[in-house]
Amino acid sequence: MSLVGRGGSEGTSAVLEVWGQGRLLRELHVPSKQHGPLYSDGWFSLGPAWSPDESRIAYVAEEPPTTETPKWSGAAKTDGQEATDALPTATPKSWQGIGEYQEDWGELNTGKKTPALFPVWSPEGDQLVFTAWPHSPPNAPQFGNRLGIVYCMNRPCSLFAVPVPPSSSQSASGEPVLLTPGRLSACSPRFLSDGSKLVFLSNEPAAQTMTHMGTAELLTLDWPGALQNPEEGSAHTLVPVVQQSDLEEFPGLYPHALSESCFAGGNEFVLLTSQWRSRMALLAIDLKTGKVQDIGFSNQSWSLLGAGQGWVAAAASSPTQPPRLMLARLPSASTASKHSQWEWTALGPLGNQTTPDAVQSTLDGLQWQTYQVKAMTDPTDMPFEAVVVRPKGKAALPGVLFPHGGPHSAFPAAYSNLVAFQAAQGYAVIAVNFRGSTGFGEDSIQSLPGHISVNDVEDCIAALDHVVAEGVVDRDRVAVSGGSHGGFLTGNLLGRHADRFKAGLARNPVMDLSLMIHVSDIPDWCYVEAFGVQEAKRRMAARPAIEDLARFKEVSPISVLHQVKAPVLLLLGAKDRRVPLADGQQYGAALRAQGGTAKVIVFPEDTHALDRPQTEFETMINMISWLQQHI
Numbered sequence: 174m175s176l177v178g179r180g181g182s183e184g185t186s187a188v189l190e191v192w193g194q195g196r197l198l199r200e201l202h203v204p205s206k207q208h209g210p211l212y213s214d215g216w217f218s219l220g221p222a223w224s225p226d227e228s229r230i231a232y233v234a235e236e237p238p239t240t241e242t243p244k245w246s247g248a249a250k251t252d253g254q255e256a257t258d259a260l261p262t263a264t265p266k267s268w269q270g271i272g273e274y275q276e277d278w279g280e281l282n283t284g285k286k287t288p289a290l291f292p293v294w295s296p297e298g299d300q301l302v303f304t305a306w307p308h309s310p311p312n313a314p315q316f317g318n319r320l321g322i323v324y325c326m327n328r329p330c331s332l333f334a335v336p337v338p339p340s341s342s343q344s345a346s347g348e349p350v351l352l353t354p355g356r357l358s359a360c361s362p363r364f365l366s367d368g369s370k371l372v373f374l375s376n377e378p379a380a381q382t383m384t385h386m387g388t389a390e391l392l393t394l395d396w397p398g399a400l401q402n403p404e405e406g407s408a409h410t411l412v413p414v415v416q417q418s419d420l421e422e423f424p425g426l427y428p429h430a431l432s433e434s435c436f437a438g439g440n441e442f443v444l445l446t447s448q449w450r451s452r453m454a455l456l457a458i459d460l461k462t463g464k465v466q467d468i469g470f471s472n473q474s475w476s477l478l479g480a481g482q483g484w485v486a487a488a489a490s491s492p493t494q495p496p497r498l499m500l501a502r503l504p505s506a507s508t509a510s511k512h513s514q515w516e517w518t519a520l521g522p523l524g525n526q527t528t529p530d531a532v533q534s535t536l537d538g539l540q541w542q543t544y545q546v547k548a549m550t551d552p553t554d555m556p557f558e559a560v561v562v563r564p565k566g567k568a569a570l571p572g573v574l575f576p577h578g579g580p581h582s583a584f585p586a587a588y589s590n591l592v593a594f595q596a597a598q599g600y601a602v603i604a605v606n607f608r609g610s611t612g613f614g615e616d617s618i619q620s621l622p623g624h625i626s627v628n629d630v631e632d633c634i635a636a637l638d639h640v641v642a643e644g645v646v647d648r649d650r651v652a653v654s655g656g657s658h659g660g661f662l663t664g665n666l667l668g669r670h671a672d673r674f675k676a677g678l679a680r681n682p683v684m685d686l687s688l689m690i691h692v693s694d695i696p697d698w699c700y701v702e703a704f705g706v707q708e709a710k711r712r713m714a715a716r717p718a719i720e721d722l723a724r725f726k727e728v729s730p731i732s733v734l735h736q737v738k739a740p741v742l743l744l745l746g747a748k749d750r751r752v753p754l755a756d757g758q759q760y761g762a763a764l765r766a767q768g769g770t771a772k773v774i775v776f777p778e779d780t781h782a783l784d785r786p787q788t789e790f791e792t793m794i795n796m797i798s799w800l801q802q803h804i
């Protein structure tokens with residue numbers, strides 16, 4: 174039977190639908206006094222889950238809101254008066270106050286306050302295993318607020334098991350057991366089908382260093398041994414952190430989570446999608462040896478959809494090919510270690526939507542290539558890459574330099590509407606995976622904090638010089654475009670290399686860290702990236718020192734605004750809690766005040782990603798028109 178959870182209407186906080194035999198079999202209405210809204214956001218929960226015998230359901234929901242009736246003890250006492258107890262009549266009975274402000278989990282998690290459970294059922298159905306995030310992270314005790322969690326794998330988290338109470342009982346029985354002592358990070362618990370092991374991910378380097386993303390580890394715990402004897406060091410590391418790797422070598426793991434159905438070949442493999450240099454790779458990891466196989470075609474980016482009943486389903490795409498549904502029969506245990514045994518069949522476009530002929534012929538007219546670029550600042554021995562998408566042909570084209578956000582993320586050579594659209598309009602889009610991007614080893618990630626506005630900026634220039642020298646891009650017709658930290662790079666490139674760019678396009682850009690630090694849901698990010706890991710740990714404070722603000726200013730685009738010559742388009746989300754609206758607005762106003770050209774568009778309902786369908790459309794139209802006007 175399958176389960177669907179949805180929000181309830183008046184009086185109920187959730188409805189759980191039980192489906193079977195192609196119809197709705199049962200609806201369970203949960204009264205709103207029981208708990209708040211149901212979670213199925215893919216971070217705190219994937220939605221409701223059956224116990225192994227399908228007799229019980231576990232899910233994550235918001236705790237009921239706390240309300241408080243204000244207390245008042247009558248008039249203030251004057252000198253010489255005897256203290257009296259609060260007057261019972263002084264407490265209003267007919268209404269409730271709103272209670273103390275409760276923090277939530279920041280950008281994209283507005284209103285989510287106390288979920289902190291992501292349960293999976295133990296194989297016997299007698300325990301729930303879950304990930305818990307402490308509300309005040311032990312690696313950043315200096316901040317008085319809860320810190321944002323989206324795109325932040327550095328938030329400490331642990332695995333716990335809690336005994337499931339008997340059906341007759343209303344409350345949990347027994348204390349939760351910490352399964353991962355001694356670790357700052359453990360998440361995504363998944364049981365092997367035979368119940369012998371718990372497989373999980375750890376983002377230990379990110380949690381230790383505070384960089385928002387890092388190289389992950391894959392680990393196992395014996396079950397139920399881990400429950401009976403949870404000791405530091407009892408987890409077995411299957412895939413360790415990779416510090417650095419050569420071009421053809423495995424560069425480490427960068428998954429966001431393990432998928433719900435991630436095991437293949439009985440208990441032979443765990444499957445996951447991970448950044449591999451400038452590509453998303455589909456990996457099969459041998460659960461006995463930890464050997465990692467890249468099982469997709471290397472000219473595509475992959476995304477695992479699920480595995481089960483002898484099959485693996487995945488989506489594969491490239492910058493010039495929208496995602497296609499791919500299916501492979503799971504190889505038998507004896508042949509699975511040979512790469513050639515993974516034979517994929519393309520079933521057609523994902524979502525069953527055929528690509529219209531006009532779109533297909535436009536895409537057929539595009540080409541893409543990944544370039545290896547040499548760094549010009551220290552450390553020069555670290556690899557980085559640029560993916561160029563452009564119309565077919567030999568002529569040098571007007572270029573759009575396109576650095577990604579994060580900064581510890583990457584542009585994978587996968588399909589992107591925005592990039593394909595700009596290439597289809599005659600531009601060469603140069604997506605730069607500068608040093609510090611994910612997918613190139615932990616040393617590369619750690620090389621950037623403390624050097625932002627220098628190394629990331631100079632890598633973008635080196636990538637641009639490289640493709641100009643290759644004859645791909647016309648040096649005199651270049652724009653720079655990016656979002657968030659990519660917007661930070663856009664602003665810095667426009668100011669620090671003003672003669673190189675004819676236009677700038679920035680989406681929710683970080684233009685002034687000394688402004689952002691006070692209002693963002695990730696103030697720690699400003700310290701780590703501006704000062705570097707060690708110095709950031711020494712300085713971090715909820716109330717930054719004057720010298721800290723000076724450094725934030727120094728690395729920020731706002732400090733080189735006076736050198737900007739290009740017109741700048743700013744696309745901003747009014748509900749962005751990561752890089753608040755004021756950051757882009759201040760930049761636009763200051764650019765105009767010095768006689769420059771700024772066009773500012775504010776999307777009133779948008780958050781950081783600017784990804785609501787109409788916003789995406791308007792963003793693309795405005796960007797292309799800006800490019801056509803100015804380069």
Ligand SMILES: CC(=O)N[C@@H](C)C(=O)N[C@@H](C)C(=O)O
Nearest residue numbers: 324385578579580657658659
């Ligand atoms: C960690 C983080 O959110 N950093 C922002 C400044 C940023 O660049 N965000 C990325 C993820 C983005 O592309 O929006």
